[in-house]
Amino acid sequence: MLAGRLRSTLPTLSRRWQTTASTTVEPPPASGHSSSVAASKLLRITRESALRTPGITWQDEESDRNIVGGRETRKMNLYQAVRDALSIALAKDDTAVIFGEDIAFGGVFRCTMGLAEEFGRERVFNTPLTEQGIAGFGIGLASMGHTAIAEIQFADYIFPAFDQLVNEAAKFRYRSGGSFSIGGLTVRTPTMAVGHGGLYHSQSPEGYFMGASGLKIVIPRSPIQCKGLLLSAIRDPDPVIFMEPKILYRSAVEQVPIDDYALPLSRAETLIPGSDLTLLTWGTPVYHCEAALQLLNNPPPSLIPLIPASLRNAKVELIDLRTILPWDVETVVESVRRTKRLVIVHEAGMTGGVGGEIAAEIGKRAFLRLEAPVRRITGWDVPAALQFEKFNMPDSIRILDGIMETLSY
């Protein structure tokens, strides 16, 4: 709904990357761009850097193509990267189907543009408007060994499917003694704030699934990450909920390898190495964290009086958690043991959020090393009020403040 339907009349081109190549006719978002994303140094805007993405493993059949030099990249935003991954999944796996509300015409966020035309309506199709039905249908398909890629239009609307996901999907293998499994199920859903989404187009429900052992929860931060993690999620032997930060659909742009590749699940990635504090986050706030570090190291004149000179050279380690469940405890613990300080940032409310789980685990594993309490910078424990968003989301100034408080504890 936020993306509008203007693009639905675009001609369909046969080669998969051509259908997603252009970003030039994008309508401007209604305050839906995050300015920190455009300026991010975390995005890989050259072919060379894209091909050297840490942890990337090529999934081509031809082994002779395992040379970086022979590979191409293409400029893609996040929704185009989703589309590219889906296209590869469909092309390489005849059992793969994609379904959800409004996906046949390309999806309300254009993630499935042209796929129905390219792969047929039997493989890319609309469902009736029923989230519990979509999840249940996907479980049934996957229980037959098929690859089921379901879309829930907004993560805010995943709750009607909560029973199917928590009671059924998560427990499917366990309760059948391993004889039935639904590893082919992936549920994609747009998540996090978008500037004007209000209560039901802004939520980050990953914390609600934290106790649903048997599920995997993955959240990418960028187009390269999105494609690699989504392809891994689709091929993973366990059911995966893949949450795509919707504000990044158009604002995050990178050179993305056009070949089939994977990025590992349950592995965090250290984006900026540091030794004084560990800053852990996932999804959209990765860019707010990056912006906060820039403010700390190189404050604008207005902030100079508020940032003690002694803190300006602090080396903060920025980690993208990427997989929320099961999360990469090893990378986080190793980092915190070195830096002795941890700040966790997420958009969801604090109480019952993922940050609490991580803080408890770090408290247990790095108790004697910690030199400050684990700090959580999150949305407040209130619903996502429309006109109040700027004061509800953990933006760079709040993150900066939390970092300084923790450094000077």
Place this chain on the structure above:
Amino acid sequence: MLRSLSLKHSPLLTRVYFKGRTLSTQPTSSSSFGCLPTTQSPVVSKLAFFNSVTGDGSKIPTYRVLDGLGIPIEGAEVPEISEQFARRLYENMQLLPTLDNILNNVQRQGKISFYMTSYGEEAAVVGSAAALADDDEVLAQYREVGVLLWRGFTLDCVMAQCFGNHEDTSGKGRQMPVHFGSKQHHFHTISSPLATQIPQAAGVGFALKRDPERRSKNVACVFFGEGAASEGDFHAGMLLASTLPSPTLFLARNNGFAISTPSSQQFYGDALSARGPGYGIDTVRVDGNDVLAVMAAVKEGRRRCLEGGRAVMVEIMTYRVGHHSTSDDSFAYRGRQEVENRKKIDNPITRFRLFMESRGWWNETEEEELKSRLKQNVLTAFKRAETLKKADLKELFTDVYAEEPWNIREQREELAGLLKKYGQVWEPWRNELKNFKDEGKKLLD
């Protein structure tokens, strides 16, 4: 006054009025008003509400072949079955109460934790099973063990699941009794949450349609009670299987009760059959105590399902003669006499037995022989299962994911450490450990 005058003399209104009159007496000329853009429904000028699928307000009829005395009713076509097949049907129907009697008593003695009987629904379940192909995918609710037995799931497997011993192939002792499953028998593992299997069945049907090996050959068959049909997942499943579409056969066991709730408190309409047409689904209601009628209806339903590649529903009318489960005393909400009467007047097993006797296919001697043989078989399986140990304790931690993540690994190791420390001194654990095959020793493997 002025306005009404002008209206009266408006030539346009006069014309509409005239056509409206014409329409009300001749509904076939509906095309004169056309249709709305989102439906092919003809526009009419007469205001008329409706609340009946049959149009004249009558209830949807119930299909029956045999009456209570096993005699074909007038006009009914008796399905052609061989004596051998009839015997197989009968033996499977008789096996259910034999199994139920013993396992129900065993639960009363505390030897298993829970049980649910199939009393009164023997024809509904066995008749359905007999009408399906043995490799049709079945998604059940919980009162359908008869399908598994029909397909050759052994009594040892039934017992192993109910006792949760190390031979339990349904779920390694993880689920409550009667939560059976068998990939080999195309029977998806039962789960407790009601109706969740219904939209899943639509997905299974869709997968069957996409599989060149099984397309036009197999259906997904989903069982559920009339209570479960009140869940949102029923709505979702019916909608998906008809809209997408997929060969999904909906078998609704309407036995009159959802635990204590009579169906009069479950719905106000003409039960479940009235809903099928609302989803565009071919629907039939059948006498669930008549095994031949159930078989014929399910067989035809299955044929339509395969032919049209779309959902079909059969509502099987029965009566839950037994308690809901061993945790329920149904006489708290219905009269003991009512149930006794039902058992006497309309017993699905007796009805079919009378039919077989009328053909000279069955007699008193065979009846006695069958009953004692079935009882012996069940008792043998029961006694065997009772002595078997539970699975390895380490299975508590396996199969959550395909690969064990760090948190589960650490928790498994933590339990192993605790057992090492307290396993032989803390009595509740010491006693319980002896029941496991590995006595907890494999936790660290």
